[in-house]
Amino acid sequence: MSAAPSHAPERPIIRSADDIAALINRGPSGKGHANIIVLLALGGVFLDAYDLTTLSYGIGDVQKHFGLTGSQTGMVAAAMSAGTIIGSIMGGWLTDRIGRYAVFMADMACFVIAALVAAAAPSASILILARFAMGFGVGMDLPVAMAFLSEFSKLSGKGSKAGRAAAWCPTWYAASSACFILVFALNAIVPASHPDWLWRASLGFGAVPALIIILVRSRYMSESPLWIARHGDLEKAAAILRATHGVDPVLHITVAPPRQTPPSLFALLRKPLLKRTTLVIGMKIVSATSYAAIAFGLPGLLSSMLHLQRTEVLGVSILLNLVFAFSGGLLGVRLTRSFGSRPITLAGYAMQVAGILLLALTGTPHSSLGIVSVMSGFALFLFAQGFGPGCQQMVYPTLSYPTELRGTGIGFTNFVAGFSGTLSMWALPTLYTALGMQIFWVILIAPLFGIALHMALRWEVFGYDADADPTLRHALYRTRDGNRGQTLCPSNQAP
DSSP: OOOOOOOOOOOOEEOSHHHHHHHHHHOOOTTOOHHHHHHHHHHHHHHHHHHHHHHHHHHHHHHHHHTOOHHHHHHHHHHHHHHHHHHHHHHHHHHHHTOHHHHHHHHHHHHHHHHHHHHTOSSHHHHHHHHHHHHHHHHHHHHHHHHHHHHTSBSSSTTBHHHHHHTHHHHHHHHHHHHHHHHHHHHHHSOTTOTHHHHHHHHHTTHHHHHHHHHHHHHHOOOOHHHHHHTTOHHHHHHHHHHHHOOOOEEOOOSOOOOEEOOOGGGGGSTTTHHHHHHHHHHHHHHHHHIIIIITTHHHHHHHHHOOOHHHHHHHHHHIIIIIIIHHHHHHHHHHHHHOHHHHHHHHHHHHHHHHHHHHHHOSOOSHHHHHHHHHHHHHHHHHHHHTHHHHHHHHHHHHSOHHHHHHHHHHHHHHHHHHHHHHHHHHHHHHHHHGGGHHHHHTHHHHHHHHHHHHSOOOOTTOOGGGOHHHHHHHOEETTSOBTOOOOOGGGOO
16 A cells, blocks of 8 residues: 655745745744744833833922922933933844844843832932933834834734734833833822832832843744844744744755845935835824823823822823723724724824814813813823824834844934934923913824825835835845845745
């Protein structure tokens, strides 16, 4: 009798980095742990949001504890945002030059040290320096976290690159909600005579998730196989795929890849990437400004507009973040897989305009209807931020740039937009004092500008794979002999 035919799956063949990209685009099998790496990357995003949120409630207690002026208080609030500026440009560049894994673990260590120093800060100066270091870690983390989310996810369907990149937003609001819940719990046990214990404990707790990630790194975290492949080590990339994606590829390299000069940061400012970079920077400036004014300033606004007590402010903040911002983010992730990024972003901006208009027209409420109007304005803005521009401001840079420029692109756009966030954090306390509730008419400019920007620069990243765009790769690369566009031979055309 003849042997029964084998039904073993055919082993994929790897001839170039393009084949690595194709395997990743198909998604992992059930045997790999790529999804765990995605969760750890989102854990980094959770830390970013938690650390940025910790003083949104406690900034008033910090001001009283250290006897700060309005300008000095603004410096404490803006220190972390300022740190993200430097961390973004350095972290993005290092992510593309030395790899994703090394940068990710470095910023986890930065989170641990900075959180503990901030919690024990004996003076405002030390607190400012520690918050700056926290911001530096956040700036380093976002480019590498988003690179992991893209480079360990498939191209379409559930668990797609776009969907997972958008997942940074509900993760962000889950973290901010967790921060408020923690502060709410601590508020019940911290003695009224020591209000500084509240913000110190919440700052110090930020070290815990980072320590957990550091402890599990050796078992699950690995370098991005696509980054490794683009740097010429196909054998190591194949080994990572075996562990993370549950596939057993066969190396079949018939032509040595040409030596290429990696694209520089300035490639982001030349065609064909200039249009994308301009759009991403504009989106980030809009979000940084409006987030600083409303989301970060939410506890102070609730206190001044609705005259709420400490526990009431915390309760309402938790409600608004979980019920509206977090749920909006989850809906944005789901809809991104079906409708694309651009229409969702425009719808989010339109809802933000409506929410800010409600706040501007109502001002300080003097009736039950006014209170409902104010709460509706905050709810609509936060839902819209999570649903639209909040999700998409990271989807756009993550999917617009190829692997070799992904970290640099995210870091550079965060770097430029970070100035807007820092300026907003620093200036808002003074502006609130000068303008009162009229400040909302100024904030309204942000989403209107976002709408105008997307109407002028039409770019959709839904379903787009920058690594598989031959026109883009032709424009970016220059080989040693000066010829433009000589790239690795696509796998389906290899000899």
